[in-house]
Amino acid sequence: MKNFNLRDFGAGIWERSNRYQRVAIVLVTITLAALLPFAGASFLATPVAAYDAVLVYPVAIFVLMSLGLNIVVGKSGMLDLGYVAFFAIGAYTNGLLSMHTGLNTWEIMPIGIGAAMFAGVLLGIPTLRLRGDYLAIVTLGFGEIIRIVALNVSWTNGPNGISGIQMPPPILGKEFALDDQKLFFWVVLVMILLTIWMIRRLTVRRPGRAWEAIRQDEDAAELMGVPTLKYKIWSFTLGAAIGGAAGVLYAAKNLFISPEMFTLNVSILILACVVFGGIGNIWGVILGGAILGYLPDRIRFISDARLLVFGLVLVVVMNFRPDGLLPRKKREKALVKKGASA
Amino acid sequence: MSKVLLKLENLTMKFGGVTALNEVNLEVREGEILALIGPNGAGKTTVFNVITGVYQATSGSVTFDGHNLAGRKRFQITGLGVARTFQNIRLFGDMTTLENVITATDVHKKSGLVGALFGTPRARREEKENRAKAHEILQFIGIDEYADRLAKNLPYGVQRRLEIARAMGTSPKLLLLDEPAAGFNPQEKVELGATIKKVRDAGYTVLLIEHDMSLIMGISDRVAVLDFGTKIADDSPAVVQNDPRVIEAYLGVPADAS
Numbered sequence: 001m002k003n004f005n006l007r008d009f010g011a012g013i014w015e016r017s018n019r020y021q022r023v024a025i026v027l028v029t030i031t032l033a034a035l036l037p038f039a040g041a042s043f044l045a046t047p048v049a050a051y052d053a054v055l056v057y058p059v060a061i062f063v064l065m066s067l068g069l070n071i072v073v074g075k076s077g078m079l080d081l082g083y084v085a086f087f088a089i090g091a092y093t094n095g096l097l098s099m100h101t102g103l104n105t106w107e108i109m110p111i112g113i114g115a116a117m118f119a120g121v122l123l124g125i126p127t128l129r130l131r132g133d134y135l136a137i138v139t140l141g142f143g144e145i146i147r148i149v150a151l152n153v154s155w156t157n158g159p160n161g162i163s164g165i166q167m168p169p170p171i172l173g174k175e176f177a178l179d180d181q182k183l184f185f186w187v188v189l190v191m192i193l194l195t196i197w198m199i200r201r202l203t204v205r206r207p208g209r210a211w212e213a214i215r216q217d218e219d220a221a222e223l224m225g226v227p228t229l230k231y232k233i234w235s236f237t238l239g240a241a242i243g244g245a246a247g248v249l250y251a252a253k254n255l256f257i258s259p260e261m262f263t264l265n266v267s268i269l270i271l272a273c274v275v276f277g278g279i280g281n282i283w284g285v286i287l288g289g290a291i292l293g294y295l296p297d298r299i300r301f302i303s304d305a306r307l308l309v310f311g312l313v314l315v316v317v318m319n320f321r322p323d324g325l326l327p328r329k330k331r332e333k334a335l336v337k338k339g340a341s342a
Numbered sequence: 343m344s345k346v347l348l349k350l351e352n353l354t355m356k357f358g359g360v361t362a363l364n365e366v367n368l369e370v371r372e373g374e375i376l377a378l379i380g381p382n383g384a385g386k387t388t389v390f391n392v393i394t395g396v397y398q399a400t401s402g403s404v405t406f407d408g409h410n411l412a413g414r415k416r417f418q419i420t421g422l423g424v425a426r427t428f429q430n431i432r433l434f435g436d437m438t439t440l441e442n443v444i445t446a447t448d449v450h451k452k453s454g455l456v457g458a459l460f461g462t463p464r465a466r467r468e469e470k471e472n473r474a475k476a477h478e479i480l481q482f483i484g485i486d487e488y489a490d491r492l493a494k495n496l497p498y499g500v501q502r503r504l505e506i507a508r509a510m511g512t513s514p515k516l517l518l519l520d521e522p523a524a525g526f527n528p529q530e531k532v533e534l535g536a537t538i539k540k541v542r543d544a545g546y547t548v549l550l551i552e553h554d555m556s557l558i559m560g561i562s563d564r565v566a567v568l569d570f571g572t573k574i575a576d577d578s579p580a581v582v583q584n585d586p587r588v589i590e591a592y593l594g595v596p597a598d599a600s
Contacts, residue, residue: 198459205458205469209445213434220432223394225420225449225512234455 007281007326033189037182046297052181054297056253060188061246062293066273066285067195068242073271074280074328075199075208076235077215078128079136081267082143085123086116086240088262090247092150095162095257105168105252109245116244119146120237128232131218143267151259161258168252184253191249192286195242199282202238211235276314278324287325344372347547348393348424348516353402355388355571362388364571365402370516375538375548377558377579380568381591386551387429389568390518394426395419407515421449425514427505429521429551435494439485439504442493443476446511476511482544483507483537499530503537510541517541519550523557535561559583567591 017025036044040051065087072080093112097103103111127138150156167176174183202208210231213221222228251257269292277288296310317325348370355363363385370376378386391397393404395416404411411419425446434442451472457465480486483503488496493504502522509517519538523531535557542548552558558565558579565582567575569591575582582588 201459201461202455205465206448206451206453207455207458209437209441209448212437212441213445216434216436217432219396220428220434221445222416223396223420223426224446224508225417225425226445227415227417231455 007278007284007329010283010326030189030193034186037185044298046294046300048300049297050179050181052185054294056181056184056188057250058293058297059290060185060192060293061250061253062270062273063286063289064188064192064195064246064249065243065270066277066289067192067199067282068239068246069270070274070280070282070285071199071211071235071242072239073274074285075203075215076211076232078232078235079132080139080236080239081136081264081271082139082141082146083239083243083270084262084264084266085139085143085146086119086243087247087250087266088146088150088259089116089119090244090249091251091257091262092156092162092247093244094248094251095165096156098165098251099162104166105248109248112248113241113244116240116247117237120240121233124233124236128229128236140264140267143262143264147259147262150262156259159259161256161261162251163256165251165255165257167255181253184249188249191245196282196286198238207231207234272314276317276324278326278328280328281324281326284324284326284328291325344374346370347372347407348549349403349405350389350393351403351405353389353392353404354400355385355392355397356400362571363392363399363568366568366571366573368566368573368576370547370549372515372547373542373545374563375542375550375561377550377552377562377565378568379552379555379558379565383570384568384591385571386568387520388571390426390520390549390551393419393518394424417449420512420514423513423515424518425509425512425516426518427509427520427522429524431501431505433493433501433504433508435492437493438490439480439493439496439500439507440473440476440489442504442508443479443511444472446508447472447475447513449512479507479510482540483510498525502526502534506537506541510546514546516547516549519548519552521551521553523552523554528556531557555583 014022014025037052037055045051046054065083069080069083072078072083090112093115094105094108097108097111123139123142127135130138151159156162170176171183171187176183210221210226213224213226214228214231218228273288273292274285275288276292277286278284295313296306299306299309302309321327323329346369350366350368353363353366354361366389368389378389380386388397392399393406393411395411395414399412406422406424409422434445437445451468453462453465453468477486477489480489483506485500485503485507488500493501496504506517506519506522522538523534526534531554538548538550539561550558550562562579564577565575565579566573567582567585567588574587574591575585577585
């Protein structure tokens with residue numbers, strides 16, 4: 001165990017590869033991910049729930065949301081316990097617009113993302129002056145407010161929720177179908193890839209440095225000229241945008257939404273995905289989201305003990321790997337070079 | 343006489359009933375090394391904190407390069423050309439040495455999040471400029487060989503120097519150094535003194551808090567002395583050294599009784 005480190009092993013392969021090898025690695029990985037829905041006949045199959053549906057939700061949507069929350073919690077170090085709020089806003093935007101207008105899912109998508117971002121800015125400007133525990137409490141309150149509003153106002157149908165959400169229109173002539181969710185999985189996969197691209201772009205440039213500096217020492221960052229409030233709001237808003245996109249997709253997949261789907265539990269579970277996988281490391285976070293999304297459905301055959309086992313797995317893994325499965329630890333370039341030549 | 347870069351006028355800073363600074367007047371002239379000394383708790387770091395906007399002064403004013411600094415945000419003050427180091431090292435430990443400096447060089451760059459996302463030509467150019475400038479500064483300070491090391495793994499002396507390099511990354515006109523030689527042995531202090539002189543000769547103005555008298559006497563053009571929040575002396579090192587009030591403040595005995 002001491003000698004083998006999956007994160008460094010993976011990073012080592014990447015460092016040693018040339019441009020073409022890297023393109024090949026990326027393509028193979030994407031292809032393998034895209035082929036996942038066809039693995040339903042293998043040991044991966046989920047009892048009770050349909051395998052391809054499980055791949056869409058929770059697995060892929062959890063991965064997407066974990067990536068979004070990781071920008072806020074992992075990259076910039078702000079504890080957000082109300083992430084479900086943005087998920088709910090995206091889902092309700094889809095529900096309401098689908099109910100009242102003729103817009104389809106893809107037309108609603110930018111509106112849903114916009115609504116979530118708007119909510120993020122609105123919440124962020126007053127609250128991001130707070131830090132740590134205080135911010136956690138305020139965001140937790142925000143998450144609950146959104147759910148309780150959806151539960152109590154008439155235009156969201158209150159506890160009855162919104163049913164009859166439109167299926168997304170076909171893509172390239174291929175229809176979306178309830179009993180075959182491969183297409184849906186690929187759509188979410190594309191969203192995930194876009195998100196990864198975005199995060200990687202931002203991380204190596206100015207915003208990533210600003211977030212990193214804020215996470216490590218906010219006061220020092222500000223004194224070194226980082227406009228901390230601005231970058232914190234950006235981080236929060238980008239996280240919100242991804243949460244909103246996940247919400248729109250979730251509503252389109254489920255065709256029905258109600259307030260009880262957007263409880264504090266979801267926020268905590270997504271946070272668990274981030275921490276379990278490796279806070280701050282996007283590959284870890286993807287792994288965390290995938291495992292924590294998949295596991296409860298995979299072990300559904302033990303019915304009652306299911307959540308107990310799930311909890312135990314969490315406790316045991318976090319005990320052995322307190323920094324998550326693939327922890328964030330920046331390696332020093334000089335050391336990598338040494339490792340490569342050895 | 344060269345122009346006044348920083349001017350503190352009747353600066354008073356109170357924390358509840360405690361007066362940390364009492365009617366302090368201080369001028370820093372362009373191109374000089376001004377040392378700020380005084381016993382522990384005299385208010386030296388408070389001066390830095392008021393200048394950089396960490397505290398808002400109770401009364402009095404801070405003028406830098408023609409700008410009144412009152413009410414400005416901390417990153418804006420940095421943008422105007424004031425940069426500082428910290429008495430207790432506060433580097434970004436999980437970033438490399440180079441990234442620490444690049445984070446600071448970002449302050450004068452225009453491209454933001456959207457530019458970074460789409461890789462606009464400006465963003466690319468600015469990234470390149472940042473990198474070149476950061477290496478230049480690290481070479482100047484003499485720690486470029488550590489560029490790719492994580493800041494938290496650096497030897498103590500290099501961390502102290504990186505504090506200075508990071509502050510220089512913001513292209514300041516005025517550099518505030520808060521006990522840059524703390525924990526150094528005599529040899530390291532001499533080297534640091536030479537570095538600070540070199541920094542000044544490169545066109546920066548330096549306001550320095552330090553306890554080590556030999557270092558101060560060796561490099562500073564002027565010395566200001568604070569005691570219990572009040573400035574009790576402000577003159578050339580040789581004069582300050584023999585000022586009875588300064589000796590009293592440091593040794594705690596009336597000058598004529600000794």
